[in-house]
Amino acid sequence: MAPFWSKNSGNPSSFNDSGRKAREAVEQSRKRIARILGAKNQEIIFTSSATEANNLAIFGIAKANPGSRMKLFTKHGNKLHIITTLIEHHSVLEPIKKLEKEGFKITYLPVNKEGIINLEDFKKALKPETLLISIIYVNNEIGSVQPIKKIGKIIKEFKKVSSPLYFHVDASQASAYLDINANNLGADLMTISSHKIYGPKGIAALYIRRGTEIKPLIFGGGQEWGLRSSTEAVPLIVGLAKALEITNSKKQMTNSKMEKLRTYFVNELKEEFSSIKINGPEELHDKAPHIINAVFPGIESEQLLLHLDKHGIRASAGSACASRGIEPSHVLTAIGLSKEEARSSIRFSLGRETSKTDLDYVLKILPKVVNIIKGLYPKDLKKHYYTKS
Secondary structure: OHHHOOOOOOOOOOOOHHHHHHHHHHHHHHHHHHHHHOOOHHHEEEEOOHHHHHHHHHHHHHHHOHHHHHHHHHHHOOOOEEEEEOOOOHHHHHHHHHHHHOOOEEEEEOOOOOOOOOHHHHHHHOOOOEEEEEEEOEOOOOOEEOOHHHHHHHHHHHHOOOOOOEEEEEOOOOOOOOOOOHHHHOOOEEEEEOHHHOOOOOOEEEEEOOOOOOOOOOOOOOOHHHOOOOOOOHHHHHHHHHHHHHHHHOHHHHHHHHHHHHHHHHHHHHHHOOOOEEEOOOOHHHEOOOEEEEEOOOOOHHHHHHHHHHOOOOOEOOOOOOOOOOOOOHHHHHOOOOHHHHOOEEEEEOOOOOOHHHHHHHHHHHHHHHHHHHHHOOOOOOOOOOOOO
């Protein structure tokens, strides 16, 4: 990225030498990303974030397609239809809720206690007027993996009798661990996040299959084939491409390491804390290996996080992308947790540099912190038996 901050800082839309070098860097990066996603170069659109990419996918499809469905809409009196799940990221749920207020009919698919949808429920939800399906690949709070390939095959068959119909996959949390080839998944649109794979913040990409009817949300100079006007952030684009290449090359090794660390950490937590409950799938094939979400009954997650932070342990509650609030996580309540349990849940995220030594440090500090909080509220927590001590 370094040369494009200063030395080669030209505008990719300019026709001078500096601009041509910048354009070449952007297009080479686009080509490298497309290769990993099994896409054509012009099917990759750069955005400022995964949130913007998700918004472009959802609003862009909604803006482009009502006209093509007008006959169906007036003949049957049915509203255009969107399918999503109850555990989507807010950057998917909020745009869809807005479209619901504007007249779209929405199906919010429920999930089981492990955070996974039922494919029969999904099949039943499909209608002739279904325009868009948006489903998260890996949930950012509990790590559950949706059966995206199976969903893609169902949609492919349904498209034979009902079209246009588009499938959007939010793969922000999946890029480092799972197959993100759009053709393998059957995705028409797919969101890729940079900072989730150690790339720079402020950049993301949206895969849009050729032939997809979609309208832009941002207007101006017509960059990104008219779908996202704005001068391209060359250093960030270069960084995203490199990060994706590194991540893709280390995927198998990273998965193996993460699975071992996660298994060790979860087993030790269960051994140390008798009342602990692990949220999300138990089986690793249904779960991304880097996310561990646990309930510490009766203890407010915010208190626990503050104490852990004093010891340099960075955990989180709910989604790190959501604004701070007192409402329990919609993901945790969707998998059947009570509001009290949801407010007592924290998330540990493993990273590329996480070691067993790091986990042992957490396992050393965590019981001490829990006992401190127990001491502050002995009557309230008397019924919960947390630690061996």
